[in-house]
Every structure is written in C-alpha cells, then in structure tokens.
Amino acid sequence: DAGVIQSxxxxxTEMGQEVTLRCKPISGHDYLFxxxxxxxxxxxLLIYFNNNVPIDDSGMPEDRFSAKMPNASFSxxxxxxxxxxxxxxxxxxxxxxxLGETQYFGPGTxxxxx
Amino acid sequence: xxxxxxxxxxxxxxxxxxxxLNCTYSxxxxxxxxxxxxxxxxxxELIMFIYSNGDKEDGRFTAQLNKxxxxxxxxxRDSQPxxxxxxxxxxxxxxxxxxxxxxxxxxxP
Numbered sequence: 001d002a003g004v005i006q007s008x009x010x011x012x013t014e015m016g017q018e019v020t021l022r023c024k025p026i027s028g029h030d031y032l033f034x035x036x037x038x039x040x041x042x043x044x045l046l047i048y049f050n051n052n053v054p055i056d057d058s059g060m061p062e063d064r065f066s067a068k069m070p071n072a073s074f075s076x077x078x079x080x081x082x083x084x085x086x087x088x089x090x091x092x093x094x095x096x097x098x099l100g101e102t103q104y105f106g107p108g109t110x111x112x113x114x
Numbered sequence: 115x116x117x118x119x120x121x122x123x124x125x126x127x128x129x130x131x132x133x134x135l136n137c138t139y140s141x142x143x144x145x146x147x148x149x150x151x152x153x154x155x156x157x158x159e160l161i162m163f164i165y166s167n168g169d170k171e172d173g174r175f176t177a178q179l180n181k182x183x184x185x186x187x188x189x190x191r192d193s194q195p196x197x198x199x200x201x202x203x204x205x206x207x208x209x210x211x212x213x214x215x216x217x218x219x220x221x222x223p
Binding site for chain 1 (some may be wrong): 146159189210215
C-alpha cells in the first residue's frame with residue numbers, strides 16, 4: 001500500500017514568495033496532520049483535520065500560514081509570504097479512524113527560504 | 115515546563131548492551147504514550163505504544179509506563195548499530211499528540 005505522499009520533497013525559494021506544500025494521506029485514514037520540524041523547536045504540530053474539517057490550528061505560527069483539505073485524499077499547506085525563519089522540514093501524517101493516535105508520516109518536504 | 119521532556123543526548127551505548135531512553139510528561143490526564151524512531155533525514159516511524167502502567171514488550175523493545183510518576187521509558191535490548199537514531203516520545207493530551215524533542219542514540223560497534 002502507498003504511504004503518505006508529499007510533494008515537493010525539496011523546495012528552495014526566496015523570501016516573500018508563496019510556497020505550497022501538498023499531501024495525499026493513506027486511503028481510508030480520516031485524520032491528517034501537518035507538522036514542522038527544526039533543530040531548535042523539534043517536531044511541532046501546526047494543524048490537524050478530521051474528516052476534512054480543521055480541528056485544531058493553534059499551532060499555526062501566524063496568518064502567513066494556511067491549510068486546506070478540500071477532500072479526503074488531498075491537503076495543502078501554504079505559506080504566503082515566506083520568510084527565512086520558515087525554513088524547516090514539513091511533515092504530513094495521517095491516521096486511521098479512532099483517536100488519531102497511530103500516525104503514519106510522509107517523507108517530508110525540506111523547505112529552504114533564502 | 116515543557117509538556118513532554120526528553121534528554122536530548124547524545125546517548126552512546128556499546129553494541130549488545132541495553133539502551134535506556136526516558137521521557138517525562140506534565141499532563142496527569144494523559145492516557146496514551148508512544149515511541150517513534152527517526153533516522154537522520156527520514157520521517158518518524160512508530161515503534162511502540164503503551165496505555166497501561168507497567169511494561170509492554172515487542173521483540174527487543176520494552177516500553178515502561180509509570181503514570182504516578184508521569185514517566186515513560188523505552189528499553190532496547192541487545193542494541194545494534196541499526197538502532198542508532200533519534201527516539202521521540204509522544205504523549206496524547208486532551209486534544210492532540212505532543213512530541214518531545216527526542217533523544218539521539220548512538221550504538222557503538
């Protein structure tokens with residue numbers, strides 16, 4: 001079975017540009033999570049969805065970040081405008097029906113904002 | 115106080131020995147506890163979960179939970195060089211999973 005798919009795997013952009021990260025969860029999973037990982041702050045939950053509905057976005061750092069899940073098989077995380085401090089690895093994870101605990105992570109998108 | 119705390123390491127253990135990784139958490143109402151392994155440049159992968167006080171064994175791995183002390187640990191027996199990775203403790207709070215910073219483990223041949 002295909003795991004969580006993320007694209008792009010690497011992104012290099014300049015400050016001020018819009019960045020869109022994409023995620024396809026595992027089929028049948030109804031939870032989807034977006035995380036950011038840096039050396040300084042570790043793995044931080046940004047937002048999560050259940051059945052395509054955003055449940056908790058308290059981890060979204062500021063209004064420059066937005067996430068959508070238009071259907072059960074696709075989600076985006078957008079940063080506009082991007083800043084150098086947004087440089088990090090962004091992971092998407094999905095979880096089967098239940099409490100959203102057993103999370104399966106995608107390979108991540110490595111973002112570098114110059 | 116952080117919600118989930120781990121010693122960042124690095125923890126260095128000789129091959130064949132027992133590696134012991136520790137984690138404390140602040141939310142006394144937490145019910146579910148997880149250990150993820152993350153190899154350098156890769157994504158986290160779930161290796162163990164535990165819900166009840168006591169020990170849970172899976173192969174060379176044993177998770178230990180003490181809710182009274184708000185403490186969860188992971189033991190790796192017969193450590194192998196392939197166990198070298200960062201180990202993330204995760205605790206389910208009221209609404210979501212909270213991860214610790216991770217402990218970097220190195221197994222020396």
